[in-house]
Amino acid sequence: MGIPNGPRTWAESKKKRIDTLAASAGRSGRGEGAGDGPGGPATGEAGALKGAEGVSLLAAAWRRLRRNAVFLIGAAIVLVFVALAIIAPWIAPHDPAGRILVDQIRPSNPIPQPQPGFPLGGDSSGRDLLSRLLVGARQTLFVGVMATLGGLSGGVLLGTLAGAFGGPIDSLIMRIVDVMLSIPALLMAFTIAAMFAKPTQWTVIMAIAIVQVPIFARLLRGSMLAQRRSDHVLAARALGVKQAPIVIRHMLPNSFGPVIVQATLVIAGAIIDAAALSFLGLGNPDDRSPEWGQMLGKAQEFFNTFPHLAMWPAACIIVVALGFTLMGESLREALDPKSQR
Amino acid sequence: MGRPQSVPRRTAQAAGEPMLRVEDLSIKFVRRGQEPTIAVDSISFDVQAGQTVGLVGESGCGKSVTALAIMGLLPPRGNRVEGEIHFDGTDLLSLSDKQMRDRRGQELAMVFQDPLSSLNPVVPLGVQVCEVLERHKGMRHGAARRRSAELLDKVGVPDPTRRLDEYPHQLSGGMRQRALIAMALACEPRLLIADEPTTALDVTIQAQILALLKELVTESGTALVMITHDLGVVAGLCDQVNVLYGGRIVERADRFELFARPRHPYTNGLLASIPRLNSPRGQRLKPVPGSVADNIPWQVGCAFSPRCGAASELCRAEAPHLERDEGGAGHEIRCHHPVGRPSESADDARSAQDE
Ligand SMILES: Nc1ncnc2c1ncn2[C@@H]1O[C@H](COP(=O)(O)OP(=O)(O)O)[C@@H](O)[C@H]1O
Ligand SMILES: [Mg+2]
Numbered sequence: 001m002g003i004p005n006g007p008r009t010w011a012e013s014k015k016k017r018i019d020t021l022a023a024s025a026g027r028s029g030r031g032e033g034a035g036d037g038p039g040g041p042a043t044g045e046a047g048a049l050k051g052a053e054g055v056s057l058l059a060a061a062w063r064r065l066r067r068n069a070v071f072l073i074g075a076a077i078v079l080v081f082v083a084l085a086i087i088a089p090w091i092a093p094h095d096p097a098g099r100i101l102v103d104q105i106r107p108s109n110p111i112p113q114p115q116p117g118f119p120l121g122g123d124s125s126g127r128d129l130l131s132r133l134l135v136g137a138r139q140t141l142f143v144g145v146m147a148t149l150g151g152l153s154g155g156v157l158l159g160t161l162a163g164a165f166g167g168p169i170d171s172l173i174m175r176i177v178d179v180m181l182s183i184p185a186l187l188m189a190f191t192i193a194a195m196f197a198k199p200t201q202w203t204v205i206m207a208i209a210i211v212q213v214p215i216f217a218r219l220l221r222g223s224m225l226a227q228r229r230s231d232h233v234l235a236a237r238a239l240g241v242k243q244a245p246i247v248i249r250h251m252l253p254n255s256f257g258p259v260i261v262q263a264t265l266v267i268a269g270a271i272i273d274a275a276a277l278s279f280l281g282l283g284n285p286d287d288r289s290p291e292w293g294q295m296l297g298k299a300q301e302f303f304n305t306f307p308h309l310a311m312w313p314a315a316c317i318i319v320v321a322l323g324f325t326l327m328g329e330s331l332r333e334a335l336d337p338k339s340q341r
Numbered sequence: 342m343g344r345p346q347s348v349p350r351r352t353a354q355a356a357g358e359p360m361l362r363v364e365d366l367s368i369k370f371v372r373r374g375q376e377p378t379i380a381v382d383s384i385s386f387d388v389q390a391g392q393t394v395g396l397v398g399e400s401g402c403g404k405s406v407t408a409l410a411i412m413g414l415l416p417p418r419g420n421r422v423e424g425e426i427h428f429d430g431t432d433l434l435s436l437s438d439k440q441m442r443d444r445r446g447q448e449l450a451m452v453f454q455d456p457l458s459s460l461n462p463v464v465p466l467g468v469q470v471c472e473v474l475e476r477h478k479g480m481r482h483g484a485a486r487r488r489s490a491e492l493l494d495k496v497g498v499p500d501p502t503r504r505l506d507e508y509p510h511q512l513s514g515g516m517r518q519r520a521l522i523a524m525a526l527a528c529e530p531r532l533l534i535a536d537e538p539t540t541a542l543d544v545t546i547q548a549q550i551l552a553l554l555k556e557l558v559t560e561s562g563t564a565l566v567m568i569t570h571d572l573g574v575v576a577g578l579c580d581q582v583n584v585l586y587g588g589r590i591v592e593r594a595d596r597f598e599l600f601a602r603p604r605h606p607y608t609n610g611l612l613a614s615i616p617r618l619n620s621p622r623g624q625r626l627k628p629v630p631g632s633v634a635d636n637i638p639w640q641v642g643c644a645f646s647p648r649c650g651a652a653s654e655l656c657r658a659e660a661p662h663l664e665r666d667e668g669g670a671g672h673e674i675r676c677h678h679p680v681g682r683p684s685e686s687a688d689d690a691r692s693a694q695d696e
Contacts, residue, residue, distance in 0.1 A: 231455060231458035232462070234414060234453070235459040235460070236461070236472075238412055238446070239450065239524060240447060240477060241446070241472060241473075242476070245472065253461075256463075
C-alpha cells in the first residue's frame with residue numbers, strides 16, 4: 001500500500017487547521033479586504049493560538065460555527081470519510097486486492113453478485129467491492145490532500161514573493177499566473193499528467209498541484225498587497241523590524257484565514273480532478289491499491305449491465321467533495337468580516 | 342550577545358545645533374495623469390534634545406506626512422520629498438533604506454493614532470515587544486521577555502507577565518496604546534513622534550495617556566514631536582508649538598506666548614473652538630468657519646483667506662511670508678493682518694520704527 005500513513009497526518013493537521021480557523025472566526029473581523037483570487041473576499045486573522053487565552057477564543061468561535069448547520073453537515077461528512085480512510089485496512093472485510101470471488105466469474109455473468117459476506121458483491125476481477133471502496137477512500141483523500149498541499153505551497157510561495165516585493169518580480173510572477181489561469185484547469189491537468197510516460201499516483205498529484213498553484217498565488221498576492229498597506233505593518237516598520245520578519249511574522253499569518261478556506265474548497269476540486277484523470281487512464285494503473293476514480297474507469301464497460309459498479313465510487317466522490325465544499329463555504333462566510341456585521 | 346545592552350548616546354552637537362532640524366521640507370504626491378498634490382510646502386522647524394514640540398492643525402494639513410518623512414516611512418513610489426531633515430548632524434533623507442531601518446526603533450520612534458490596528462492581531466503582545474529588543478539590543482528571548490514585562494509595567498499595564506501572552510484584541514484601547522508606547526520607548530530613542538496618539542481613545546483615557554507620555558519623555562530626556570489637531574493637548578505638553586495650515590507653518594511660538602498672544606486668525610479660531618471650564622454656560626463654541634476644502638493654493642495667495650474674517654484683497658493675491666513677530670520672543674507668523682495687540686501690532690511697530 002504505497003501511502004505510508006499519509007491520511008493520518010492529514011487528519012491531524014486538518015483538525016489543527018480547523019481549530020485555528022475557528023479561533024480567527026471568533027474575532028471581530030477587521031482584516032484588510034484581501035484576495036482578488038477565486039477565493040473571494042474571505043479575510044481573517046487566523047494564527048497560531050495557544051495558551052489559556054486561545055481557548056476562550058476558540059470556544060467562542062466554535063459556539064458560532066456549532067450553530068451553522070451547513071458547516072456541521074460538511075464537517076460530519078468529511079470526518080466520517082477521514083475516519084473510514086484511516087481505519088480502512090482494519091475494517092475492510094477482505095483483502096481489496098484479493099481475487100476471492102474469481103471462481104464465480106463466468107462469461108455469462110462477469111460480475112459476482114452481492115452475497116453473504118460480500119454486501120456489494122465483487123468487481124470484474126472478483127475482488128470485494130466494499131473493501132475496495134473503503135481502502136479507496138484512503139488513496140483518494142491522500143491524492144486530493146497532497147495535491148492541495150502541493151498547490152498551496154507553490155502558490156503561497158509565489159504569491160508571497162509577488163505581493164511582498166512588488167515591482168518586476170510581481171509582474172513576472174503574475175503574468176505566469178495569468179497565463180496558467182487562462183488554460184482550463186482540467187485540460188492543463190490532463191496535459192501535465194500525459195507528459196509522464198509512466199503514470200503513478202505521484203504524477204497525478206503533481207499534475208493537479210500545478211493546476212492549483214495560480215489560484216493560491218493570486219489569493220496570497222492580494223492579501224500581501226493589502227497587508228503591505230496596513231497599519232500594523234507600518235508600525236512594525238517604524239520600529240525598525242527587518243523585511244524578512246515583516247513578511248513572515250506580520251504579513252503571512254494574517255493571510256492564513258483565506259488560504260485555509262481556499263484549501264478546503266480546492267481539496268474537493270482536486271478529488272474530482274484526480275478521479276477524472278484516473279477515469280481517463282492517466283492515473284495510477286496499478287489497480288491492486290484501489291482508488292475511486294480508477295474504479296469508476298474500470299466500471300465503464302459495465303455501465304449498462306451492472307450500473308452499481310460505477311454508482312458506488314461515483315457517489316463516494318460526489319459526497320466527499322460536497323462535504324469539503326460545504327465546510328469551505330461556511331468557513332468562508334464565518335471569516336468574512338462583511339457577513340458578520 | 343556580542344552587542345552591548347545599551348548603545349552610548351552620541352553627545353549633543355555643538356551648542357546651537359538642534360537635535361532635529363527640518364529645513365524646507367516639501368512633500369508632493371504625484372500620480373500619473375494628475376497634477377501633483379503638495380501635502381507639505383517648505384516646512385522648517387527645530388527640535389532640541391529633550392524638548393517637546395507640537396505640530397498642530399486640522400486634518401489634512403500635512404502632519405502625518407511630515408512625521409512619516411522624518412521616519413523614512415513614506416511609500417517608496419508616488420511621492421517626491423525635497424529639503425533636508427538633519428538628525429544629529431546627518432541628513433536622514435540621504436540615508437539608505439538599511440541605515441534608516443537601523444535608526445528606526447533605536448534612535449527614532451513613532452506612536453500612531455489607532456492602537457488596535459497598529460498591533461499585529463495574530464501575534465501575542467509579548468512577541469511584538471520582544472521583537473524590538475531582540476532586533477536592536479541583541480537580547481536573547483528570555484532576557485527580552487523579562488525586559489518586556491518591565492517595560493509594560495512601567496507604562497502602567499497591570500499584570501504585565503500575563504499580558505505578554507495575550508493577543509491585542511484582548512486588551513483595552515488604552516492598554517494597547519500603553520503597550521505601543523512601551524514598544525516605541527523600549528530602546529530609549531532620542532526622538533519620539535506621537536501622531537495623534539489619543540484621538541482614537543476615550544476622553545478619560547486620553548488624559549492618562551498624555552500624562553504618561555509627558556512623564557516618560559521627561560524622565561528619559563527623549564524629545565517628543567506631538568502631532569495633534571487639538572490645542573488642548575498642546576497646552577499641557579509642548580514647549581514649542583508649530584501651527585500648520587494647508588501644508589505650511591502659519592504660526593510658531595512657545596506655548597505660553599501662543600496661548601497668551603495668538604496672532605494668526607487661524608490659531609485664534611482654533612483657540613476659540615476649545616471648550617473651556619470657565620466660559621459661561623450656554624455659550625456656544627465657535628468653530629473655524631469653512632473647511633480645508635475651501636483652500637486656495639499658497640502659490641496664489643494666503644490659503645486660509647477664504648475662511649478668514651480679516652482677509653483683504655492683498656491676502657487673496659499674495660501669500661504672506663513667515664515672519665518674526667516683533668512683539669514676542671521667537672514668535673513667528675505668516676499673515677498680512679495678524680490679530681490681537683492692536684496697539685503694538687507688527688505693522689504699527691514697523692511704522693513706528695520707520696519714523
Ligand atoms: N499616499 C498618499 N497619496 C496621495 N496623497 C496623500 C497621501 N498621503 C497623504 N496625502 C495627502 O497629503 C495631505 C496631508 O495628509 P496628512 O499628512 O495625512 O494629514 P494630517 O495632517 O491629517 O495628518 C492630504 O491632503 C492628503 O490627501
Ligand atoms: Mg494624520
